[in-house]
Amino acid sequence: MSHHLPEISDEPVIAEVIAHTNFLVSTGATGTRFLKEIRDNKKIMGLKCPGCSKVHVPPRLHCPTCFVKMTEWVELSGKGSLTSYTVVRYQEPYMPKEPPYAYGVIQMDGADTGLAHFLGEVDLDKIKIGMRLEPVFKEEREGSILDIDYFKPSS
Amino acid sequence: MAERIAIVGVGQTIHKSRRPDVTTAELCAEAVEAALADAQMTMKDIDHVVLGSFEVADGYFNPDKWIIPEIGAVGKAGFEIQNVGTTGGVTAAASFNLAATGMFDAVLCLAWQKMDEAAGAFSRGGGGANEYWMGQFPMSPITNFARRAYSYIDRSGCTEEHIAMVRVKQDQCAMKNPCAQLRLGLTIEKVMNDVLLAWPIRRLHMCPTTAGAAAVIVCPEARAKKVTDKPVWVEDWFTCHQGGALTMAEDPTASTLRYACDVVYKRCGITNPLKEIQAWEVYEPASPAELRWMEEVGICDDYTAWKLFEQGKVGIDKEIPFNPSGGVTATNPIGCTPVVRLVEAALQVRGDAGEHQIPGKIERALATGYGGQGENVIMMLRKTA
Numbered sequence: 001m002s003h004h005l006p007e008i009s010d011e012p013v014i015a016e017v018i019a020h021t022n023f024l025v026s027t028g029a030t031g032t033r034f035l036k037e038i039r040d041n042k043k044i045m046g047l048k049c050p051g052c053s054k055v056h057v058p059p060r061l062h063c064p065t066c067f068v069k070m071t072e073w074v075e076l077s078g079k080g081s082l083t084s085y086t087v088v089r090y091q092e093p094y095m096p097k098e099p100p101y102a103y104g105v106i107q108m109d110g111a112d113t114g115l116a117h118f119l120g121e122v123d124l125d126k127i128k129i130g131m132r133l134e135p136v137f138k139e140e141r142e143g144s145i146l147d148i149d150y151f152k153p154s155s
Numbered sequence: 156m157a158e159r160i161a162i163v164g165v166g167q168t169i170h171k172s173r174r175p176d177v178t179t180a181e182l183c184a185e186a187v188e189a190a191l192a193d194a195q196m197t198m199k200d201i202d203h204v205v206l207g208s209f210e211v212a213d214g215y216f217n218p219d220k221w222i223i224p225e226i227g228a229v230g231k232a233g234f235e236i237q238n239v240g241t242t243g244g245v246t247a248a249a250s251f252n253l254a255a256t257g258m259f260d261a262v263l264c265l266a267w268q269k270m271d272e273a274a275g276a277f278s279r280g281g282g283g284a285n286e287y288w289m290g291q292f293p294m295s296p297i298t299n300f301a302r303r304a305y306s307y308i309d310r311s312g313c314t315e316e317h318i319a320m321v322r323v324k325q326d327q328c329a330m331k332n333p334c335a336q337l338r339l340g341l342t343i344e345k346v347m348n349d350v351l352l353a354w355p356i357r358r359l360h361m362c363p364t365t366a367g368a369a370a371v372i373v374c375p376e377a378r379a380k381k382v383t384d385k386p387v388w389v390e391d392w393f394t395c396h397q398g399g400a401l402t403m404a405e406d407p408t409a410s411t412l413r414y415a416c417d418v419v420y421k422r423c424g425i426t427n428p429l430k431e432i433q434a435w436e437v438y439e440p441a442s443p444a445e446l447r448w449m450e451e452v453g454i455c456d457d458y459t460a461w462k463l464f465e466q467g468k469v470g471i472d473k474e475i476p477f478n479p480s481g482g483v484t485a486t487n488p489i490g491c492t493p494v495v496r497l498v499e500a501a502l503q504v505r506g507d508a509g510e511h512q513i514p515g516k517i518e519r520a521l522a523t524g525y526g527g528q529g530e531n532v533i534m535m536l537r538k539t540a
Contacts, residue, residue, distance in 0.1 A: 060225060062181070
């Protein structure tokens with residue numbers, strides 16, 4: 001079997017096609033409540049499944065296991081444990097921070113799921129899986145998951 | 156040998172221009188809950204899911220990651236597919252194919268679009284068979300359907316007023332459909348005086364942007380008969396690509412609809428479509444397209460459909476019950492829209508369409524999906540096995 005590539009005498013023309021748009025993502029009634037509690041009250045809330053009793057943070061409307069609506073809101077302390085993490089040391093467009101920085105998945109006390117967030121006020125070489133963390137809220141909050149600035153080591 | 160298959164449950168959301176109260180995944184869950192309730196099944200009974208979204212019109216990529224947990228389908232066999240406006244059609248076709256293998260007891264076909272989140276992205280695309288030769292102009296659905304409608308007027312002798320008649324008929328149907336998005340109480344005058352986008356297309360002639368989802372549950376024959384006493388048999392289905400507007404130089408008004416219907420009619424032994432098919436849910440993205448589509452599905456001769464509107468022959472309780480739901484100019488969650496057609500056609504066969512039910516027995520219903528500038532998906536439903 002032989003392969004033939006097309007012959008081209010000149011530099012190939014590469015056309016630039018501009019396609020840029022912004023998307024407005026609805027967080028829904030459930031996501032809105034979660035974000036408003038963070039914004040207005042610095043509280044992290046979860047939703048508890050009436051079937052399997054698992055607590056979801058961030059919340060979702062339906063339990064993925066039971067496919068029933070979850071309506072019981074649970075207030076959490078915000079403290080939790082780091083279940084996994086990485087330290088980012090390279091730069092790409094649209095990255096949220098200048099490297100190096102760390103982000104990880106935090107399982108809140110009282111929750112059965114993990115929340116992804118940045119880690120701060122920590123020596124990047126001393127992060128440990130299982131370490132205790134607590135949220136640091138921004139002064140100016142606008143209803144975003146980034147109203148939590150980062151999670152820091154908790155005493 | 157393929158299994159005979161039937162639709163045992165259908166569900167759709169109420170379609171609206173905006174749904175900030177739900178995420179895309181939660182919107183999908185509404186349709187799934189409705190279809191499961193209709194079939195009297197639970198997610199446990201579903202063993203394969205097929206998801207369909209025209210991703211760029213949502214703004215999410217790999218949305219299945221988010222939607223699968225929200226509909227309780229973690230761990231189930233499944234995949235997501237997309238094919239512009241026909242996305243729901245190929246999602247349904249893939250679901251039919253899977254059910255017909257007999258390997259699965261119940262296949263859930265789910266399609267959605269939440270266009271309140273990314274309508275701007277969609278307005279740019281749509282027409283390009285090739286990202287460079289066509290993508291630059293931009294050939295949007297609006298400009299493409301204007302170009303095609305102008306050719307239709309040129310060839311058929313119909314006037315802009317006839318196209319307004321089509322839009323009024325669509326609205327009269329939508330007014331009877333509680334799930335339809337645009338229910339406007341239109342008159343010919345209102346349509347004729349609407350904002351002109353690209354002649355002869357006025358804003359009211361184009362499908363709206365919609366947030367909506369729809370789901371259908373398909374089973375092989377043995378399972379279908381256990382699940383429901385009102386199975387809607389999927390007699391045949393066919394998907395057909397054209398390759399965008401560049402290949403349409405010969406007849407700018409035509410799509411692959413005629414070809415695709417001919418294939419299915421032949422296989423089903425249909426020789427007189429208007430007599431043998433009692434309900435039509437044909438994906439018409441713009442009012443003037445409905446005229447050409449009626450000709451292409453074999454209801455009337457080329458360039459004569461406008462006369463049927465002039466004679467008042469088209470409507471839910473008329474000689475030609477075309478798009479009794481109000482169709483796509485009333486409701487268009489784009490990638491989901493073919494599944495809406497399928498849901499509506501199945502309800503017509505069952506006699507469950509409510510106020511927009513076509514009177515008399517519906518033995519056959521034709522639902523289609525349309526996308527790009529000519530792709531079509533044909534879905535033929537039947538009452539008797």
